[in-house]
Amino acid sequence: MSLELLMVVALGGSLLTYVLGRVSSRLRNGFAVLVSLALVAMVASLYGKALHVSYYEDFLGMSLVLRVSGLSWLFAMTASTLGCLSVVFSLSYMKGKERTSFYYSMLLLVNAAMLGVVLSGDLLSLFIFWEIMSWSTFLLISYNGGPALAAGMKYFVMSFVGSLAMLAGLLTVYGSFGTLEFGGVAAGMLSASPGYILAIFVLFGVAFGTKNAIWPFHAWLPPAHSEAPSPFSAILSGILIKMGVYGFLLIIFVLVGLRNFMALGADGLPLHTVLSIVGAITILFPTFMAIMQNDAKKLLAWSTVAQAGYIILGISFGTSLSVAGGVFHFVNHAVFKALLFMVVGTVEYRTKGVRDLDSLGGLIKKMPLTFAVALIGVCGLIGVPLTNGFVSKWLIYKTLILERSPFLALVALFGTWGTILYSYKFLHNIFLGQLPEKYKDLERAPMTMRLPMTVLSIVVVLFGVLPGIPLSVINSIDTSFGLKPLNVTLWGLASDTGALNTINILAAVFAGLLIVWLVLKSGGRKVSVDQADNYAAGAAIPKDKYQYSVGFYAPLTRMVAPYLKDFMDSFYMRLAGWVGGLGSGIRRIYTGYVGDYAMYIVLFLAALIFVQLTWSPW
Amino acid sequence: MVSPVLLIVIPLGLAFCVPLIGMVSKRFARFVPVVACLFNLVVSVQLLPAVLSKPIVVDLGGFGAPFSINLFVGPVGILFSLLIALAGFVVSLYALAYIDKGPTTRYHTLYLLLLVGATGVVLTGDVFNLFVFFEILCISSYVLVAYRGDKDGVESAVKYLIQGALGSALLLTGIGLLYGLFGTLNMAHIAVQAGSADPIPLFVAMALIVVGLGVEAAIFPLNAWLPDAHSSAPSSISAILSGIAIEVGLYAVVRMVFTVFGASSMLSFLMFLGVLTLLVGELCAFAQSNIKRMLAYSSIGQIGLIIFAIAIATSGSITGGFFQLVSHTLSKALLFLAAGYMIYRSGSMDISSLEGMGKRMPLTAFAFAVGAFSLVGLPPFAGFPSKLLIIRGALADGGALLALLVGLVLLGTVIEGAYFFRVIQTVFFKKGDGETARCEAPAIALVSMFVLVALIIVIGVYPSLIIGVLNSAASELLVRADYIGRVLG
């Protein structure tokens, strides 16, 4: 399987989808699914291979290279799988919406660009695909119009700042090493000065951090995730922002090299510590923001920021355990967050666009399967044992404790409790409590929505019970970074620093469940009652009013909201305002009176001559 | 081999034929500019290989240089004449449909004259000849700006004229000083003697010339005419003004500074001026609500970028600057052409009135988006390799000052991205009020736009197609002795 063919299929598929959409929408839908499936198959067939092809010999004197390694395979696999599932999910979600051909074609283009980013073998290809990914993402975020426009704008500007920083960085690298291929850059970095590496790292870090929405650069993410079409939110949150993680892994382990990276920064405050502190802030603050949200997608969006913090925290330690934890958490987060966004998408689809947590409730009665997968997803998000999130978080916590960073561990663990709060709010306000009258006749989710959600929820459990499957892949990545390999078993880890054995937990939980279930069975008769047949201190149950979901955590909100200002976001908004104001101010020099204009010309000339006569600088 | 003189003579002749043909049939006269531009295009392409191997010097009037007026067709000249012919061709196609009211014959005459002036400026090797062609260019553009005869058009034409005339006067004074100093008008001859001249008068002459040309080249703070003129002119003319006229002004400035005066000490100043122009242009554009004014200010910004790139004066950065020039010509022409019909259909130049255009005129809106993406410098469009080259060139020498300026340039690019993407959102994703009927631009206008779209994408994907020309153009600018040697023999 050649890499060029893969990229041609990916990019050509996106283009053809649009063309076919002009012919027939059924044909287009079928084709889109087919292309995304083909991509999954093609990426899967690359497993374990190490290819390296130069597909464009001379782009302004630089050669563009595609390559696949263990790391890029994992990311490519996640991207293509999520892309495929998201396309399938879109089939019903997008039915009857306008501009669907554009939507599918952009979805596939984003998918192709992400594959391009992770399969790039040199920084320039990476940048090119990165930019294509950025603008196509912008178009998809803006797709819904209305508030999505502001969200798209914010995304684009921040992401553009990031990518320009990356451009400056990569051209500096080119200026010093004369090559942009990973191998050549890595070789050059070996002998580079720490200050130089730090500058490069900061330039690239801005780009990757913006995409990954780590703390000071997170401002674009919540509006963008919540306003994008839900299947795309799944991609956005699941894999697209993880391109930043890929970038960090790439620059830390492949380009700069771990030893160089660990040596960066000031004596008392090494760079990797800064990075982990940033990760910790990224966990703590967005978690509380998520608790405050009343919009299901905004809640998930803030949660995405927080989870990105865990990943960064894992990577920044640079031990085999922590990197495995970070990378595994990336995979897991991709799975369960995509699942949760799809859940919201399903609810939105059935309730005609309602995602306000205050006005839903009781949907478990109408969409039991959706609730079940949501529950699994939430369990993964919290990290309940026997779901995938547990294993990755365990690896990260374990690292933090082994590396004697109790304060970071505190943040990580405390963040998990915050996660429980918002996750439960998410579940409760959508699915639990009383079913409002207007949703009495809600149908369950259509097949094309249930299928991808079910697949993802199976993966959540599978990776939680048998973490050895993904961990062996991740372990090989660890090894390729030159880290000490972990002792991975099918059921977890058997290492000298503390073992993890999911089979014991599994057995214990199953035994416990069985016993309790038997006890319950042995008890008296159980009758099912209607939701109106409730305890209300003898009063009649008022319809649609016997529900507690508005202001679910009101006391806590009252307490922490005054301290919880997203001052980075307001700073950016103020900055944008300043730029606008500066523009309005500067354009006043064009007064509309031609005499002034003539004066500018004469004065400029006079100034030139005066300066030359006085100081003769030229 | 054809003579480069034809590049000027044939369109000039045809320009004066237009009224004659127009007397017979107005419909027929419309095609004259198309033919003339096509001719120029073909001739330029034909000349290209020869020029690249060795610049052509044509002496007019039988005397050898420095006594006669000569044309110097080097890589820079042929690059510009190609660009002029190409943009002229595309825009004249567009004008077939777009210019349907008013004194159309005069429009076509003046349009051709404008192109002749532009071609003359870039090909001539004589300072005064340059002035004359420059005046042809300017005067015809004054008239064309006022073509519609409406309030805005006339007002901006008057303002343009006053500033332009002032600039020309300064230019002429400078040329007079040069003649007084050197007794010659031949660029190469002046260049030879420039080193040994009295520095003060020489500098005054240079300042006069640079400022005079700078008015047309839209260097800050000499560019106040530009937003008015570009926004009030008919869109086809805006496209030419933005895509050709200011670039030609820029060419003249660069030619003067690099070749004639060899003023390498001015370059760092020009670099700052470029960045300043860039920032002022982008900031002003950011605050606009009028689409054409926004595009006009964006042209100022782009010119600033090109000046910055060329003033760095390494072969890589000049190549980048020329690349940016090419991509700006293509993209900005495309933007103005696409915006022209969108404005025509919506009846207003307000950005908010373009809401829903993505649905009403999908192809035009698509062309607009391509132009905007390219201008912002996103792959895989032509603006990307050019920005890449410029920044690579600027960062290559590794100085802190240049790195800082690059930071400012990138800041300008971000602002540019912001306002262009805001328009794209308005065009595609804002729900227009009511009107949803399809009203696509006429076929011929679409053809002209899609020629540009295709060029932008092809150049964006295969920059090596034009990089050869740009490289030799850069070396022509850098190696002054070569130029002198070619002309004076």
Add this chain to the structure above:
Amino acid sequence: MRILWLVLSPLIALAVGLFFLGLSRRVMARIHWRYGPPLYQPLIEIFRYFTQKGSSHGVLFGLGIVLSLAGSIVVILFLPFGGICSMSGSGGMLVVLYMMLLAPLGIALSGGEAANPNASIGISRKLMLALGYELPFLLIVLAIMTHYDTISLVDIVSAQRETASAFASFPLVLSGIAYLLILPAMLGMRPFEVVHAPQEISSGPIAEYSGPYLGLVTIQHALTTFIGISLFVNLVWGGAGNPFVFFLKMLVVLAFGLFVNAAFPRLRVEQAVRYLWRWPTLIAFVGLILVVTLGR
């Protein structure tokens, strides 16, 4: 032997927990100058519940409580009970911390399914309160784990038994004090009783339970009490070498809890969280800093 303990330890925990429930009712009654129910009253009630009819609000209603109880049972398997620990080698304190999530989560899911706002209010309060005490609790746990440099509960207990219990060793004494301050909140005793608040929100999360479901809830309550107290004894009071001493230590801790329970009025959830995030957190934080700085 291990299998035996696997089976026995939940039963022991249940017995102890039920005894504690009965005892606390009795003690509280005596403090109120009432006579109080017999010690085995909870056992009688459980039997009664299981024979009665129960109304179910859906599959999750039953499943949630089953999950919650199963979670508690699993936690008990990980907790050393005076030298007995049936699952010592499968993840240590981290797993315990995580498994302790399951119990409230299960109740929360099941109570949410009941569609009674009283339950929802109770759950919301419970979660907020948990967020409140979890911060100092994590500080304490991390201080202890850092100090003894292990994440295994068994190792923590044996380390304390070798030297001195946390209460008696210098930097950890702060953690111990902080733990004492948050213990009533973790046990859900007054003044942190706002979650159930029978007079206000009809016992909150468990408002809708009846019959066998209520039976399970009562068992769950017993187990939670056991877990809370035994965790305290294990973490900061050195555990014990044999179950009997361990039981006695637990009894003392319970007595302390009951004393607080009887002496203080109920706090609103905001007041509770504010309290938890002030003094206990501060003390635990200082404790952790001392452990980190002195520990090396």
Add this chain to the structure above:
Amino acid sequence: MSFLQDYVYYIGAFGLVLIGLFIILSRRNLIKVIIGLSILDTGINLFLISVGYISKGTAPIFSKPGLVAEDMVDPVPQALVLTSIVIGVAVLALALALAMRLHKLHGTLDLRKIGELKW
């Protein structure tokens, strides 16, 4: 005095240019500004002529016997001035035509009041 004799043309040209510039910069009536431009042009033309002028020089016609090249006036500036005058006239005519149009459309020639296009 000889200074004045040698440079009188330059001084005149410079004066005309300054007067022209002053008018352009200070007057707000369009017609006056156009007049200013015209004066500026005249000044420059004078300057061009004086560049090539030799005091008491002769016309550069070689066919006349007895004339040496050193006494001849440089013919090139004169050619330049011719061209420049033509261009100046064209600009002037165009400016006046536009001024008429402007007056018709705006009802005024006060450039300060004609400032709808700004910013």
